[in-house]
Amino acid sequence: MSETFWKTSLSSVEENKILIRGYRVQDLMDRCSFGDVVYLTFKGELPRGREGRILEMIFVSSTDHSLLAPSIDATRFAASGGTPLQAAVAAGVIALGEHHGGAIEQCSKLLQESIAASRGVSEIVRSFKERRQRIPGMGHPIHTRDPRTLELVAKAHEWSLAGPHLALAEGIAAELKLPLNIDGAISGIISDMGIPWQYGKAFFIIPRVVGLSAHAVEEVTRERPFRAVDMKDVTYDGPAERDVQ
Amino acid sequence: MSETFWKTSLSSVEENKILIRGYRVQDLMDRCSFGDVVYLTFKGELPRGREGRILEMIFVSSTDHSLLAPSIDATRFAASGGTPLQAAVAAGVIALGEHHGGAIEQCSKLLQESIAASRGVSEIVRSFKERRQRIPGMGHPIHTRDPRTLELVAKAHEWSLAGPHLALAEGIAAELKLPLNIDGAISGIISDMGIPWQYGKAFFIIPRVVGLSAHAVEEVTRERPFRAVDMKDVTYDGPAERDVQ
Amino acid sequence: MSETFWKTSLSSVEENKILIRGYRVQDLMDRCSFGDVVYLTFKGELPRGREGRILEMIFVSSTDHSLLAPSIDATRFAASGGTPLQAAVAAGVIALGEHHGGAIEQCSKLLQESIAASRGVSEIVRSFKERRQRIPGMGHPIHTRDPRTLELVAKAHEWSLAGPHLALAEGIAAELKLPLNIDGAISGIISDMGIPWQYGKAFFIIPRVVGLSAHAVEEVTRERPFRAVDMKDVTYDGPAERDVQ
Amino acid sequence: MSETFWKTSLSSVEENKILIRGYRVQDLMDRCSFGDVVYLTFKGELPRGREGRILEMIFVSSTDHSLLAPSIDATRFAASGGTPLQAAVAAGVIALGEHHGGAIEQCSKLLQESIAASRGVSEIVRSFKERRQRIPGMGHPIHTRDPRTLELVAKAHEWSLAGPHLALAEGIAAELKLPLNIDGAISGIISDMGIPWQYGKAFFIIPRVVGLSAHAVEEVTRERPFRAVDMKDVTYDGPAERDVQ
Numbered sequence: 001m002s003e004t005f006w007k008t009s010l011s012s013v014e015e016n017k018i019l020i021r022g023y024r025v026q027d028l029m030d031r032c033s034f035g036d037v038v039y040l041t042f043k044g045e046l047p048r049g050r051e052g053r054i055l056e057m058i059f060v061s062s063t064d065h066s067l068l069a070p071s072i073d074a075t076r077f078a079a080s081g082g083t084p085l086q087a088a089v090a091a092g093v094i095a096l097g098e099h100h101g102g103a104i105e106q107c108s109k110l111l112q113e114s115i116a117a118s119r120g121v122s123e124i125v126r127s128f129k130e131r132r133q134r135i136p137g138m139g140h141p142i143h144t145r146d147p148r149t150l151e152l153v154a155k156a157h158e159w160s161l162a163g164p165h166l167a168l169a170e171g172i173a174a175e176l177k178l179p180l181n182i183d184g185a186i187s188g189i190i191s192d193m194g195i196p197w198q199y200g201k202a203f204f205i206i207p208r209v210v211g212l213s214a215h216a217v218e219e220v221t222r223e224r225p226f227r228a229v230d231m232k233d234v235t236y237d238g239p240a241e242r243d244v245q
Numbered sequence: 246m247s248e249t250f251w252k253t254s255l256s257s258v259e260e261n262k263i264l265i266r267g268y269r270v271q272d273l274m275d276r277c278s279f280g281d282v283v284y285l286t287f288k289g290e291l292p293r294g295r296e297g298r299i300l301e302m303i304f305v306s307s308t309d310h311s312l313l314a315p316s317i318d319a320t321r322f323a324a325s326g327g328t329p330l331q332a333a334v335a336a337g338v339i340a341l342g343e344h345h346g347g348a349i350e351q352c353s354k355l356l357q358e359s360i361a362a363s364r365g366v367s368e369i370v371r372s373f374k375e376r377r378q379r380i381p382g383m384g385h386p387i388h389t390r391d392p393r394t395l396e397l398v399a400k401a402h403e404w405s406l407a408g409p410h411l412a413l414a415e416g417i418a419a420e421l422k423l424p425l426n427i428d429g430a431i432s433g434i435i436s437d438m439g440i441p442w443q444y445g446k447a448f449f450i451i452p453r454v455v456g457l458s459a460h461a462v463e464e465v466t467r468e469r470p471f472r473a474v475d476m477k478d479v480t481y482d483g484p485a486e487r488d489v490q
Numbered sequence: 491m492s493e494t495f496w497k498t499s500l501s502s503v504e505e506n507k508i509l510i511r512g513y514r515v516q517d518l519m520d521r522c523s524f525g526d527v528v529y530l531t532f533k534g535e536l537p538r539g540r541e542g543r544i545l546e547m548i549f550v551s552s553t554d555h556s557l558l559a560p561s562i563d564a565t566r567f568a569a570s571g572g573t574p575l576q577a578a579v580a581a582g583v584i585a586l587g588e589h590h591g592g593a594i595e596q597c598s599k600l601l602q603e604s605i606a607a608s609r610g611v612s613e614i615v616r617s618f619k620e621r622r623q624r625i626p627g628m629g630h631p632i633h634t635r636d637p638r639t640l641e642l643v644a645k646a647h648e649w650s651l652a653g654p655h656l657a658l659a660e661g662i663a664a665e666l667k668l669p670l671n672i673d674g675a676i677s678g679i680i681s682d683m684g685i686p687w688q689y690g691k692a693f694f695i696i697p698r699v700v701g702l703s704a705h706a707v708e709e710v711t712r713e714r715p716f717r718a719v720d721m722k723d724v725t726y727d728g729p730a731e732r733d734v735q
Numbered sequence: 736m737s738e739t740f741w742k743t744s745l746s747s748v749e750e751n752k753i754l755i756r757g758y759r760v761q762d763l764m765d766r767c768s769f770g771d772v773v774y775l776t777f778k779g780e781l782p783r784g785r786e787g788r789i790l791e792m793i794f795v796s797s798t799d800h801s802l803l804a805p806s807i808d809a810t811r812f813a814a815s816g817g818t819p820l821q822a823a824v825a826a827g828v829i830a831l832g833e834h835h836g837g838a839i840e841q842c843s844k845l846l847q848e849s850i851a852a853s854r855g856v857s858e859i860v861r862s863f864k865e866r867r868q869r870i871p872g873m874g875h876p877i878h879t880r881d882p883r884t885l886e887l888v889a890k891a892h893e894w895s896l897a898g899p900h901l902a903l904a905e906g907i908a909a910e911l912k913l914p915l916n917i918d919g920a921i922s923g924i925i926s927d928m929g930i931p932w933q934y935g936k937a938f939f940i941i942p943r944v945v946g947l948s949a950h951a952v953e954e955v956t957r958e959r960p961f962r963a964v965d966m967k968d969v970t971y972d973g974p975a976e977r978d979v980q
Contacts, residue, residue, distance in 0.1 A: 008970075033279075500949050
């Protein structure tokens with residue numbers, strides 16, 4: 001028997017019928033929040049508690065971080081080159097790599113694998129110290145008491161959404177005497193929801209495209225095309241002028 | 246007086262304080278939905294009615310459309326090449342061009358410029374016919390009665406969010422004897438909210454990154470790397486084998 | 491009779507045989523320059539004169555332009571976020587839009603359509619003036635006598651590769667009393683080769699990925715991750731801090 | 736003393752003067768091939784032997800591989816969405832990940848680190864077997880005697896460009912009784928040139944943008960917009976239609 005080229009469990013489409021994980025899209029529009037539907041898409045089932053609400057909080061926490069985020073700068077330079085909105089946004093999405101939101105994937109993986117293997121705080125901290133690596137999700141270059149993290153962790157506890165993964169993340173932070181950062185808090189919460197770590201970066205991509213879109217429009221509508229760095233902000237440390245022999 | 250290289254009205258960041266359009270991010274997390282904050286980001290003010298709720302409906306309507314959407318296929322091919330999640334998602338975002346969600350930008354522009362210039366249905370239809378162009382936002386290749394559009398337009402009327410732009414879009418569709426499509430419905434609604442057309446594609450990008458993320462993870466976790474087209478699905482119609490002279 | 495999903499005239503692949511426009515790839519490797527093969531790919535036939543050589547000159551002219559190019563900045567920010575080389579390069583490629591290399595497409599289109607319609611310098615200049623638009627390919631913000639343009643135009647004449655399209659471009663520049671810029675020179679030359687304007691941007695993309703790759707590697711190997719703009723280089727002109735009501 | 740935000744050793748730009756690694760761009764245009772200038776950009780010096788020529792061969796070998804390459808498919812889907820050429824090309828570039836050209840980076844790293852540490856064939860093969868990993872650069876799903884590899888390796892030997900890295904790659908292939916693939920051959924050759932492995936993927940990105948550009952133009956000029964997969968080519972294996980409770 002031959003197989004089709006494509007296979008998916010996520011959605012199906014026929015004339016006048018779109019099903020997301022089996023649910024009619026119009027029913028979801030009528031009854032669910034965006035957060036609920038993200039949960040459904042990634043987990044396969046609708047939430048039973050306030051999971052959708054805390055996902056909305058996660059998304060609200062991460063829409064923008066001004067020009068301090070390399071993703072925003074990448075999008076603004078791309079927009080200034082004269083590219084359509086979606087392409088300028090994509091340039092910023094690309095920048096959401098290992099050092100920029102990527103910690104959600106890394107930290108979720110660490111938490112999920114550690115809980116699965118019954119590894120605790122001290123074992124984890126020791127193993128990273130031996131490898132001289134930083135533990136993802138801990139500490140922030142600017143925010144010593146990140147208001148996003150505090151709000152998120154408080155609500156996770158209040159709404160009974162905090163479980164062993166968030167506890168482990170908080171334990172590691174306490175051991176390191178570093179604040180849990182926004183990536184670490186998100187990692188603990190989505191891991192306690194049972195969302196596989198492979199989805200980790202999505203929780204940053206989804207909200208950040210809001211800020212990227214707004215910055216791209218602001219660049220195009222308020223600034224001149226072709227944003228040019230001033231040469232006095234560039235140090236050239238290559239060879240002096242020379243002749244081709 | 247010298248100007249700074251960057252300027253933004255969208256957000257500000259200092260130690261332990263992130264403001265989005267002036268609001269502390271933790272207050273927004275506590276009090277607002279994701280839809281509210283998208284409205285705030287693009288408009289500059291928080292909504293006074295159910296605008297945030299209808300934006301959530303718009304986002305729920307457009308997270309996924311199975312493999313029928315070129316964006317999803319682009320992301321799955323990119324993911325199969327072995328690229329991180331955010332880069333695979335970006336490949337799909339790029340595909341959201343003039344023919345794929347782009348109608349929201351085009352149709353919003355048409356509606357906003359037409360209302361501003363007091364141009365009505367018959368003038369618009371005549372002008373597109375003369376130029377032999379299709380009017381954006383009208384008709385769909387698969388859905389004759391798109392459940393997403395019906396739900397969205399119904400709620401816009403019920404919640405008093407339907408104004409002259411949506412009426413104009415509905416009028417054009419009626420004149421053409423075509424269904425208003427999902428792009429056209431979104432265009433009418435966001436235009437009645439006063440959101441500039443330049444943001445149009447964002448209303449498709451924001452939800453679609455959910456589906457793109459899920460398809461990328463599904464590709465990587467369920468399929469073998471390097472998705473290869475079967476050569477029997479390719480017709481080659483170039484020159485036959487030949488020698489370099 | 492059913493059609494296959496894919497169709498191409500560009501290349502064919504079977505076991506141990508790769509044909510580019512009918513030529514065995516190993517023969518092309520043995521006998522042709524990269525410039526020759528770009529010409530072959532876009533035109534369908536190998537060059538008969540020095541077209542491949544002047545394409546190599548075009549490529550050499552446009553590999554890099556330091557941090558002055560938004561594409562380079564976009565790639566460096568993306569690389570600093572911790573994304574693999576190809577994704578960082580892609581962020582820069584995206585930036586090669588209407589205002590950044592895009593003039594090759596626009597100017598080639600103008601030259602090809604004008605020659606086809608027998609429109610001359612004065613008619614073209616008048617029509618752009620009436621629409622208050624800038625003619626693509628003319629003038630440069632930094633280079634009043636761009637050494638790249640001078641070299642390229644000189645060789646096109648010397649090698650009998652200059653025809654009516656380049657003459658038209660030079661005529662427009664003379665009429666405007668502006669230097670022909672590098673985009674305009676490339677446009678004239680590729681148009682005289684009979685390369686359709688739709689390929690225009692490719693002549694900038696191909697060489698620029700060299701510079702983008704080198705800047706991405708330099709960023710990753712010489713700089714700390716997460717390139718952060720200093721907040722003193724950002725002016726915030728949005729609302730002051732306020733409470734959610 | 737304050738540092739500038741940007742620093743580069745690659746190029747410098749001032750009015751009417753562009754230097755690439757110190758050389759005036761017009762001199763490079765006049766005297767060097769594209770392959771020479773890629774070598775210069777990545778290594779910092781112009782080649783002394785036939786390095787530039789073999790780089791041109793590498794580039795000619797890898798411009799296109801028909802629809803069999805996920806990068807090409809990603810670009811064609813993106814182009815069909817109605818996005819400009821550079822953005823469609825970028826979607827394909829993104830796909831050049833770990834499983835699609837990425838072996839050049841991996842294999843170059845392996846060869847360079849092994850030579851530096853005096854590790855030989857048997858030690859390398861044993862270590863990969865123990866970790867149950869495939870050695871990058873070995874074997875090909877279609878080509879048992881890849882004409883590109885044969886041509887490239889032959890010329891490297893003929894032109895005295897083959898050194899210990901290529902020998903190591905050939906030794907590993909012989910030990911595994913697998914053909915050295917095109918990625919492995921390129922890795923050996925660029926490593927023997929002293930090009931750091933971090934540049935590895937660039938040797939695939941640079942030529943592949945030629946094929947990506949041509950496929951994007953072919954898609955846009957020969958096909959209808961919005962390339963739609965036929966639903967009969969999609970298997971849906973998610974939940975059956977159900978009600979939101």
